[in-house]
Amino acid sequence: MPILIAFLDLADLVPHDMKLVFTNIQFIPAFLNFVQNPITASVIFLSLIGITFLFGRIYCSSICPLGILQDIVYYFVLKINKRKRFLYEDPKNIFRYSILIVSVVLFFAGSILLLNLLDPYSLFGKISANLLRPVAMIINNGAASVLTSFDIYMLYPVDIFFHLPVFLFSLSMLAFIIWLVTKKGRLYCNMICPVGTFLGLISRFSIFKIRIVEDDCTSCKVCEKKCRAMCIDSKGQLIDYSRCVDCFDCISACSSKAIIFSAGNPFAKETVAKTDSNEMKSSESSSVAVDISKRDFVKTVIASFTIPSLILRAGETPKVYKNSTIAEDKNYLVTPPGSRSIEHFNDYCTACNLCVTACPTKVLQPTFIEYGIFNVFQPKMDYHKGFCNFECKICSDICPTDAIIKINSLNEKKLVQVGIAHFIRENCVVITQGTDCGACNEHCPTKAVKMVPEDKLLVPKMEEDLCIGCGACEHACPTKPYKAIYVDGNPFHKVAKKPVVEKQKVIDTTEDFPF
Amino acid sequence: MKRRDFISKGIVGGIAAGSLLSIPGFYSKAIARPSGVQKTDYDLVAIKNGEPEVMFDAAIKELGGIGKFVKKGQSVVIKPNIGWDVVPEKAANTNPKLIKRIIEHCFNAGAKDVYVFDHTCDDWKRCYSSSEIEKYAKDAGAKVVPGNTESYYQEVAIPKGKSLKKDKVHELILSSDVFINVPVLKSHGSARLTMSMKNLMGIVWDRGYWHRNDLHQCIADFPTFRKPDLNIIDAYAVMKQNGPRGVSLADVVVMKSQIISTDIVAADAAGAKLFGLEPTDILHIKYASQLGLGNIDLTKLNIKRLVV
Numbered sequence: 001m002p003i004l005i006a007f008l009d010l011a012d013l014v015p016h017d018m019k020l021v022f023t024n025i026q027f028i029p030a031f032l033n034f035v036q037n038p039i040t041a042s043v044i045f046l047s048l049i050g051i052t053f054l055f056g057r058i059y060c061s062s063i064c065p066l067g068i069l070q071d072i073v074y075y076f077v078l079k080i081n082k083r084k085r086f087l088y089e090d091p092k093n094i095f096r097y098s099i100l101i102v103s104v105v106l107f108f109a110g111s112i113l114l115l116n117l118l119d120p121y122s123l124f125g126k127i128s129a130n131l132l133r134p135v136a137m138i139i140n141n142g143a144a145s146v147l148t149s150f151d152i153y154m155l156y157p158v159d160i161f162f163h164l165p166v167f168l169f170s171l172s173m174l175a176f177i178i179w180l181v182t183k184k185g186r187l188y189c190n191m192i193c194p195v196g197t198f199l200g201l202i203s204r205f206s207i208f209k210i211r212i213v214e215d216d217c218t219s220c221k222v223c224e225k226k227c228r229a230m231c232i233d234s235k236g237q238l239i240d241y242s243r244c245v246d247c248f249d250c251i252s253a254c255s256s257k258a259i260i261f262s263a264g265n266p267f268a269k270e271t272v273a274k275t276d277s278n279e280m281k282s283s284e285s286s287s288v289a290v291d292i293s294k295r296d297f298v299k300t301v302i303a304s305f306t307i308p309s310l311i312l313r314a315g316e317t318p319k320v321y322k323n324s325t326i327a328e329d330k331n332y333l334v335t336p337p338g339s340r341s342i343e344h345f346n347d348y349c350t351a352c353n354l355c356v357t358a359c360p361t362k363v364l365q366p367t368f369i370e371y372g373i374f375n376v377f378q379p380k381m382d383y384h385k386g387f388c389n390f391e392c393k394i395c396s397d398i399c400p401t402d403a404i405i406k407i408n409s410l411n412e413k414k415l416v417q418v419g420i421a422h423f424i425r426e427n428c429v430v431i432t433q434g435t436d437c438g439a440c441n442e443h444c445p446t447k448a449v450k451m452v453p454e455d456k457l458l459v460p461k462m463e464e465d466l467c468i469g470c471g472a473c474e475h476a477c478p479t480k481p482y483k484a485i486y487v488d489g490n491p492f493h494k495v496a497k498k499p500v501v502e503k504q505k506v507i508d509t510t511e512d513f514p515f
Numbered sequence: 516m517k518r519r520d521f522i523s524k525g526i527v528g529g530i531a532a533g534s535l536l537s538i539p540g541f542y543s544k545a546i547a548r549p550s551g552v553q554k555t556d557y558d559l560v561a562i563k564n565g566e567p568e569v570m571f572d573a574a575i576k577e578l579g580g581i582g583k584f585v586k587k588g589q590s591v592v593i594k595p596n597i598g599w600d601v602v603p604e605k606a607a608n609t610n611p612k613l614i615k616r617i618i619e620h621c622f623n624a625g626a627k628d629v630y631v632f633d634h635t636c637d638d639w640k641r642c643y644s645s646s647e648i649e650k651y652a653k654d655a656g657a658k659v660v661p662g663n664t665e666s667y668y669q670e671v672a673i674p675k676g677k678s679l680k681k682d683k684v685h686e687l688i689l690s691s692d693v694f695i696n697v698p699v700l701k702s703h704g705s706a707r708l709t710m711s712m713k714n715l716m717g718i719v720w721d722r723g724y725w726h727r728n729d730l731h732q733c734i735a736d737f738p739t740f741r742k743p744d745l746n747i748i749d750a751y752a753v754m755k756q757n758g759p760r761g762v763s764l765a766d767v768v769v770m771k772s773q774i775i776s777t778d779i780v781a782a783d784a785a786g787a788k789l790f791g792l793e794p795t796d797i798l799h800i801k802y803a804s805q806l807g808l809g810n811i812d813l814t815k816l817n818i819k820r821l822v823v
Contacts, residue, residue: 141666145666148667151628151658153658153659153660153661156661156663156664157661157663157664157666157667158664159663159664321727321728360638360640360641361637361638389600389637389638389641390600390637391600391601391641391645392600392638392641429726429727433727433728433729435728435729435730435731435732436705436706436707436730436731436798437705437726437727437730438703438704438705438706438730439705439722439723439726441704441705442636442703442704442705442759442760443636443760444760445760445762446762447757447762451704458704458705476636476723478722478723478724478726478727479727480727499762499763500762501762501763501765502756502765502766503765504755504756504765504766504767504768505768506768506769507768507769507770510564513561513563513788513789513820514788514789514791515561515784515785515788515789515813515818
């Protein structure tokens with residue numbers, strides 16, 4: 001719930017630190033933090049593992065937003081169909097361990113693709129940011145326009161940007177998960193989710209577990225029918241702990257109180273479902289074995305798939321204005337300040353889209369395959385939608401996976417050069433129309449864009465050292481269809497030169513008026 | 516799930532979302548009120564050496580008080596410059612204390628409602644808050660209104676414009692009885708200087724059109740559609756270079772001045788002089804005078820000069 005609020009917070013009312021409390025305890029963000037800083041960022045990750053070892057998959061029942069979403073869906077399924085029953089099914093071991101192994105191998109080989117697509121937190125993020133948030137926005141805008149007609153400006157309309165690929169992905173995943181819940185309970189968590197499968201490896205050895213008291217159990221199947229993980233075999237009095245998500249429905253359902261949650265010898269054999277102990281071992285060993293030389297290979301493949309993005313805006317042709325003729329030459333995407341390099345960003349961004357929802361200027365927008373087919377839906381700086389606010393570093397504060405590393409001070413952020421602006425003189429209004437413009441210079445916060453006198457006009461000139469690549473110039477540039485100034489990303493972020501400070505003379509205010 | 520289901524769901528979802536996005540706002544079709552520019556004792560009042568509020572008190576008195584412009588029960592819209600997400604000291608936005616005092620005068624004269632807005636350049640919420648104008652305006656009892664989405668703007672014809680023949684204007688400009696323009700005097704990379712006329716770029720939707728189609732001419736064209744009833748140029752702290760956004764506090768000099776006039780061209784001409792430039796060198800002031808919008812020649816005006 002708090003996570004949903006974090007994603008739907010249209011007016012940016014909730015403090016970012018509070019949002020972080022709930023996103024940082026998510027498993028994959030904690031894992032990615034741990035991988036980047038094994039010493040300083042180990043607490044949350046190791047706690048999550050520890051909790052699982054103690055109590056089982058508490059994460060899946062109480063922390064994971066996608067798990068909670070499924071429980072909400074299940075709640076409504078029960079409302080509609082009071083006689084909804086599940087039956088024990090064998091685990092889908094080959095499927096789930098394959099996904100886990102491929103996720104882990106791909107990750108250590110340098111691609112975050114499967115975590116990006118399947119990590120429950122990031123998936124929930126994509127669903128919230130691209131389905132639920134637009135719905136909230138439409139409601140907000142409707143309410144705002146009704147209130148405005150009554151002269152009340154309490155609510156205000158917000159811009160809704162729509163990205164078809166990530167929208168369709170979120171929609172289909174949500175539909176798929178709802179369908180799975182109605183048919184097979186928490187099957188997503190036990191067949192697809194790499195986090196669920198991984199925690200399942202630990203939870204079979206948990207100290208506290210639900211246990212069937214053999215003498216009291218009548219094998220009545222009530223618990224089995226209630227089990228949303230479909231992991232209780234009532235007849236054989238067996239529980240598959242790798243799939244139990246700690247919902248405890250069985251305990252309250254059992255009329256003979258034959259199911260208890262208690263501590264015991266974690267390695268006691270009889271409590272573990274026998275079917276999959278061999279496969280488990282093999283998966284563990286193969287997930288640890290990583291061939292480092294593979295990393296370079298996969299990276300080469302990714303690089304070859306990276307498609308430079310060019311968004312061209314076709315618009316109406318004004319009567320007076322002559323169209324610009326030269327296309328912008330963008331070679332690299334621009335990643336947000338704090339992400340350090342495209343490589344770092346690609347390594348750790350799971351496309352949860354939290355930064356997209358938090359960005360006040362909406363310059364951060366989800367992509368499809370512009371970062372390459374192994375890095376789908378990751379956000380980029382889209383200077384046609386907005387520009388990076390000079391006085392803001394929210395994305396770096398809020399990123400739970402440290403794909404965008406926290407920048408300590410605003411002054412530091414103001415010198416992070418994420419890209420460099422390039423001026424196309426032949427497209428510029430001042431040259432083509434012979435009239436003043438200067439929108440780029442007007443918006444430039446560091447005055448990397450200078451206005452230089454030429455005849456009676458002022459013509460823009462770039463001073464690249466001062467440019468931080470915020471894209472204000474590109475966003476403001478009025479030329480169509482091509483911009484006369486555009487930002488090409490820095491694959492590795494740099495530090496810009498400090499803006500020049502030229503002190504003005506103090507004016508004697510006692511002098512007479514000049515008119 | 517069958518593939519057919521997936522495709523049909525996708526299409527239905529897409530259509531639903533698309534059609535919802537295109538629902539227009541429930542806005543009343545307001546008609547532009549004629550600007551009833553008032554006759555005053557002086558054509559222009561220039562004042563210096565005081566705090567912004569003090570200077571306004573004294574200067575508006577010379578023009579016969581705000582009651583000359585704002586009648587009991589009328590609605591007033593105040594347009595400051597709130598273009599940038601910077602603190603008041605940087606002087607990129609209008610002085611918030613001045614805005615507060617103007618609002619107080621309006622309410623004292625019996626105004627029913629006072630609205631404050633700007634179509635900002637930086638993110639509007641951050642501009643409203645960093646400039647402190649939101650806080651001061653609300654303290655004085657005004658309604659602070661967003662200007663961030665196209666749905667607030669309505670298309671109008673500008674028949675007397677040379678380059679600008681039509682535009683979309685914020686509904687409050689069209690529906691309010693009195694329009695008070697409160698720019699801040701600054702250097703400007705595009706327009707050389709920004710004052711009263713340039714400040715009106717913040718009440719229209721598509722500024723890009725102005726930039727593409729002879730900026731100075733468009734700035735001069737717009738007042739042929741609607742002149743503010745009163746222009747108050749804040750020249751307390753003046754950004755002398757790197758405008759309109761500014762880079763550092765070093766760009767700002769304290770001039771402790773203010774100019775008030777009903778004549779938008781005269782006000783800007785006086786502002787240019789104060790800044791140290793000739794009004795005829797600022798093309799949009801020249802063009803506006805050619806369009807007959809006001810007097811560029813300050814020697815022909817009845818000016819009241821005050822020193823606090």
